[in-house]
Structures are given as structure tokens and as C-alpha cells.
Amino acid sequence: MVETIRKLGRWGLGGFERLGRAHIFLFHTLMGVPSVFIRFGLLVQQMMSVGVLSLLIIVVSGLFVGMVLGLQGYNTLVDFGAEQSLGVVVALSLVRELGPVVAGLLFAGRAGSALTAEIGLMKSTEQLSGMEMMAVDPFKRVIAPRFLAGFISLPLLATIFSAIGVIGGYFVGVGLLGVDDGAFWSQMQAKVDFSEDIMNGVIKSIVFGFVVTWIAVFEGYDCVPTSEGVSRATTRTVVHSALAILSLDFVLTALMFGNI
Amino acid sequence: MSSNPDSNEVLVRIRDLHFSRGNRKIFNGVNLDIRRGKVTAIMGPSGTGKTTLLKLIGGQLKPDQGSIQVDGLEVPKLKVSQLYELRKRIGMLFQSGALLTDINVFDNVAFPIREHTKMPPAMIRDMVLMKLESVGLRNARDLMPSELSGGMARRVALARAIALDPMMILYDEPFTGQDPISMGVIVQLIRLLNDALGLTSIVVSHDVQETATIADSIYVLSEGKVVGHGTPQELAETDSDWVKQFMQGLPDGPVPFHYPGVQYADDLLAGSEQSRVD
Numbered sequence: 439m440v441e442t443i444r445k446l447g448r449w450g451l452g453g454f455e456r457l458g459r460a461h462i463f464l465f466h467t468l469m470g471v472p473s474v475f476i477r478f479g480l481l482v483q484q485m486m487s488v489g490v491l492s493l494l495i496i497v498v499s500g501l502f503v504g505m506v507l508g509l510q511g512y513n514t515l516v517d518f519g520a521e522q523s524l525g526v527v528v529a530l531s532l533v534r535e536l537g538p539v540v541a542g543l544l545f546a547g548r549a550g551s552a553l554t555a556e557i558g559l560m561k562s563t564e565q566l567s568g569m570e571m572m573a574v575d576p577f578k579r580v581i582a583p584r585f586l587a588g589f590i591s592l593p594l595l596a597t598i599f600s601a602i603g604v605i606g607g608y609f610v611g612v613g614l615l616g617v618d619d620g621a622f623w624s625q626m627q628a629k630v631d632f633s634e635d636i637m638n639g640v641i642k643s644i645v646f647g648f649v650v651t652w653i654a655v656f657e658g659y660d661c662v663p664t665s666e667g668v669s670r671a672t673t674r675t676v677v678h679s680a681l682a683i684l685s686l687d688f689v690l691t692a693l694m695f696g697n698i
Numbered sequence: 699m700s701s702n703p704d705s706n707e708v709l710v711r712i713r714d715l716h717f718s719r720g721n722r723k724i725f726n727g728v729n730l731d732i733r734r735g736k737v738t739a740i741m742g743p744s745g746t747g748k749t750t751l752l753k754l755i756g757g758q759l760k761p762d763q764g765s766i767q768v769d770g771l772e773v774p775k776l777k778v779s780q781l782y783e784l785r786k787r788i789g790m791l792f793q794s795g796a797l798l799t800d801i802n803v804f805d806n807v808a809f810p811i812r813e814h815t816k817m818p819p820a821m822i823r824d825m826v827l828m829k830l831e832s833v834g835l836r837n838a839r840d841l842m843p844s845e846l847s848g849g850m851a852r853r854v855a856l857a858r859a860i861a862l863d864p865m866m867i868l869y870d871e872p873f874t875g876q877d878p879i880s881m882g883v884i885v886q887l888i889r890l891l892n893d894a895l896g897l898t899s900i901v902v903s904h905d906v907q908e909t910a911t912i913a914d915s916i917y918v919l920s921e922g923k924v925v926g927h928g929t930p931q932e933l934a935e936t937d938s939d940w941v942k943q944f945m946q947g948l949p950d951g952p953v954p955f956h957y958p959g960v961q962y963a964d965d966l967l968a969g970s971e972q973s974r975v976d
């Protein structure tokens with residue numbers, strides 16, 4: 439019994455210690471960010487590997503999610519004779535929620551885990567230590583460019599996800615189920631507000647991009663430098679990112695749309 | 699310091715070094731002098747803290763207590779920018795080579811030059827080829843690190859370590875995991891580079907034979923202390939039991955073959971008693 443409580447206490451303390459390290463790490467990373475703009479090539483290179491890697495899965499998933507929304511939305515709306523509003527339903531669900539959230543989850547699984555594994559591997563093969571000994575700051579050379587690339591990529595990917603999703607919904611709703619083409623677009627245009635809906639969705643994806651990339655690079659940097667340690671860290675990145683995205687989504691939604 | 703007659707000859711001076719990881723004391727009052735222009739070996743069994751010692755000298759770790767001076771600079775007290783300036787003058791060869799895996803051999807050797815100088819590409823090319831030539835790998839410049847054998851990777855790392863013409867090179871276990879031929883090559887290279895470039899070398903190793911052939915002087919570490927010091931010749935004729943066991947690779951001695959614990963006979967008896975109770 440005492441042992442259990444003791445374990446719980448250690449676990450709790452360990453958690454807080456990690457949280458502290460994560461914040462110190464973030465501080466160092468942000469200090470390294472200005473130097474990324476001097477070596478712009480590094481950023482472009484990382485945007486290629488972080489962003490473009492996730493592009494395919496984002497496009498394909500966006501298409502299918504949009505198509506499902508089209509189907510489900512139509513089935514519900516047709517009972518009320520409101521199937522003309524399908525465009526609004528699809529667009530709002532994507533822009534407000536599914537775009538940032540699903541793109542964030544996919545991004546964590548595809549790019550986040552890859553970032554953790556890459557940095558973890560660099561740590562376990564002494565590449566990071568080696569850089570330090572060559573008087574090169576790994577935060578400037580390795581961590582900050584990756585962090586910035588992920589942070590910039592996710593909002594772009596989420597936007598692409600939403601746009602493709604709308605096309606998927608259009609394809610099912612207008613193409614297959616016979617919703618009026620003009621009504622689909624004009625209702626969407628009338629009801630989707632730029633600052634209320636689109637900007638809030640973009641803010642969400644910026645927050646998720648920040649948090650997911652932070653988790654991913656931190657887990658890589660903080661991992662136990664063995665093969666087992668790296669694989670554990672990779673798993674942790676995906677799990678923690680998913681939890682962070684979903685809980686933050688609730689908080690942000692409550693703040694933005696909840697009238698609380 | 700100036701009262702010491704040979705203070706100019708000593709490049710690295712370690713005094714009363716204490717360092718622990720968690721509750722474990724790794725160093726407990728270590729004193730070392732690394733002389734300029736010499737190859738100094740630091741030996742000891744795995745896990746004694748040899749790698750840790752190199753990281754302390756390079757300022758990657760901070761001691762709990764004691765002084766570490768490199769070229770007159772007190773390493774633990776340096777500011778980050780001063781430390782980075784010092785590190786540009788120190789090359790380090792990591793146990794794994796630590797080559798950057800996403801760029802090829804040429805770019806690996808060019809990496810420190812590009813990071814720290816503003817040389818034009820043609821000059822960088824010449825310098826990199828010169829360094830690669832000195833380790834015999836000029837024609838391997840386009841290979842990726844994953845295509846290199848262990849021995850080649852270590853030689854590339856060596857070329858990178860001398861890229862900025864350092865005053866000192868730290869070698870972490872340069873012989874471990876090498877086949878006899880590449881071992882011979884590396885043994886030769888360490889001595890050759892040291893003498894040709896006027897370097898100071900610190901070789902950390904547990905390979906007694908190879909180290910003894912190139913070292914001018916050897917320190918033997920155990921349990922956080924220096925337990926032996928001298929030329930290879932002097933250590934071979936030592937009368938310390940521990941150093942003798944280590945230098946000659948005897949399986950049993952002051953360091954027991956058996957992991958300490960319950961006596962064998964007691965263990966067997968305990969087993970038969972238990973079966974009687976059952």
C-alpha cells in the first residue's frame with residue numbers, strides 16, 4: 439500500500455520534472471529560431487521533409503472525410519428538406535473541427551513520429567553530442583529548423599485538408615446525390631464567416647502545429663539514447679499528441695464558439 | 699600556476715575532480731596532466747567513466763567539484779561562447795564515429811569548415827580533399843555514411859576532427875569493434891597525425907595492447923580514482939595487483955570473476971533445503 443503511494447508520488451514528480459524539462463527545451467528552441475532565418479535553406483529542406491511527407495495522407499484522408507460528411511449530412515438534411523444546405527454543413531464541420539483536428543492527428547502520426555525517431559536516432563548515434571563538440575549548437579542546426587517547419591506546415595496542411603474535403607463533399611452531394619450545384623456553393627458562401635469560422639479554424643491548427651511539433655522534437659531530444667528508448671519515444675509522441683490535440687480542441691472550441 | 703615549472707608543457711590539467719551521476723560517484727578526486735605534443739592514454743574497464751571524462755574535458759558535463767584546465771582556461775567556468783571557441787580548437791572522435799547520417803563523406807568533413815569559416819567553395823574542396831587524403835579516403839568522398847565499414851567511418855570522423863586544424867584530439871575507444879587491419883591503420887594514424895600536425899592526443903581505451911604501442915604515457919582509472927600512471931614500460935612492470943590484472947587481462951584477481959553475492963555452496967545448500975521443505 440505504502441509502496442503504491444510511493445510509486446504514485448514518484449510518477450507524479452517524474453511527470454512534473456519532464457514538464458519542466460520540456461519548457462526549458464522549448465525556451466532553447468525558441469532562442470534558436472532566429473538563426474533559422476539566416477540559414478533559410480535548412481528550413482526549406484525541413485519543410486520539404488516534414489510537410490511534403492504528410493501531403494499525400496492529408497489529401498487522401500481529406501477527400502474521404504469530405505465524402506462521408508456529404509453522405510451523412512445529406513441523409514440527415516433530406517428529412518427536413520434542407521439538403522440545399524449540405525454545402526454549409528460540410529464546410530463548417532471541416533473548417534471548424536475536422537480540418538484542424540484530423541489533419542493534426544494525421545500529422546502527429548506521420549511527421550511527428552518521424553521527427554521524434556530522427557532526432558532520437560541522432561541522439562543515440564552521438565550526432566548531437568558530436569555537433570556540440572564541433573561547436574555547433576544542435577538547437578540552431580537541428581531542433582529549431584524542424585520545429586519551425588512543423589509549426590508552419592500543419593496550418594497549411596489543415597487548410598488543404600479542408601479544401602479537399604469540401605471537394606469530396608461536393609462530389610458526393612452534387613455529383614452522386616443530386617443536390618443543386620448553385621445552392622451548394624452559394625449557401626456555403628453566405629453562411630461560412632471568414633473571421634468567425636475560417637480564422638478560428640486556422641488558429642486551432644496553429645496551436646496544434648505548435649504543440650504537436652513541440653512534443654515531437656522534445657520526445658526525440660529527451661529520449662533514452664538506445665533503440666528501445668527511441669521506439670518508446672516515438673510511441674509517446676503519437677499518444678501525447680493525440681491527447682493534446684483532442685483536449686486543446688475542446689478548450690479552444692469552448693472559448694471560440696461556446697459563449698462561455 | 700606560473701610557479702609550476704612545466705605549466706607550459708601541460709595542455710590539460712585536472713585537479714581533484716569529483717563527478718557523480720545520481721547517487722553514483724563516477725570520479726572521486728582524479729588528478730591528471732596531459733602534456734603537449736604527446737599521446738596520453740586513459741585506460742580502465744568499461745563503465746569507469748572514460749567517456750564521461752572526455753565530456754568533462756570538452757565541457758559537455760560540469761564537475762561537482764575540482765578544476766579542469768585546458769590550455770590555461772578553466773573549462774567549467776567558461777561562458778557558452780568561450781566554450782564554443784575552445785571547442786573549435788578541440789577535435790573529438792566519438793566511439794560510434796557520430797557522422798551525420800543524412801549527408802555524404804565530403805559534406806561531413808566539410809561540415810565544421812562551412813559552419814565556422816567563410817571560405818569559398820573551391821578552397822573548402824581543397825581542404826576537405828587534403829584531410830580525406832591524410833586518412834586514405836579521398837576517393838570515398840561521395841559515399842554515404844551507411845555505405846562505410848566501421849573502420850572507414852572512424853577514419854572519416856577522424857578527417858572531420860582534424861578539419862579545423864585543432865590543437866588537441868580526443869579519441870573515445872578508437873579501437874573497439876575494428877578488424878585487425880583497420881585497427882592497425884587507426885593505431886598508425888593516431889601516432890602519425892599527432893606527430894605530423896603537432897597535436898596533443900588523448901586516447902581513451904580498454905584495449906591494452908594497441909594503446910601501449912602508441913601511448914607516451916598512460917593513466918589507469920578504476921573506481922573513480924587514478925590507480926596507475928606511467929609509461930607503458932613502467933606499467934608493464936608495475937607491482938600493483940590491480941593494474942597487473944588489467945594490463946595483462948587476467949580473468950581473476952582483485953577484480954573477481956564472480957559477481958559478488960552469496961557463496962556458491964550456500965546457494966546450492968539453500969536449494970536442497972527448500973526442496974526438503976516442499
Ligand SMILES: Nc1ncnc2c1ncn2[C@@H]1O[C@H](COP(=O)(O)OP(=O)(O)O)[C@@H](O)[C@H]1O
Binds near residue numbers: 724743744745
Ligand atoms: N547519460 C547518462 N545518464 C546516467 N548515467 C550514465 C550516463 N552516461 C553514462 N552513465 C553511467 O556512467 C558510468 C560511466 O560511463 P562512461 O563514461 O560511458 O564509461 P566508459 O566510457 O568508461 O565505459 C557508467 O556506469 C554509465 O552507466
Ligand SMILES: [Mg+2]
Binds near residue numbers: 748749750793870871
Ligand atoms: Mg565509453
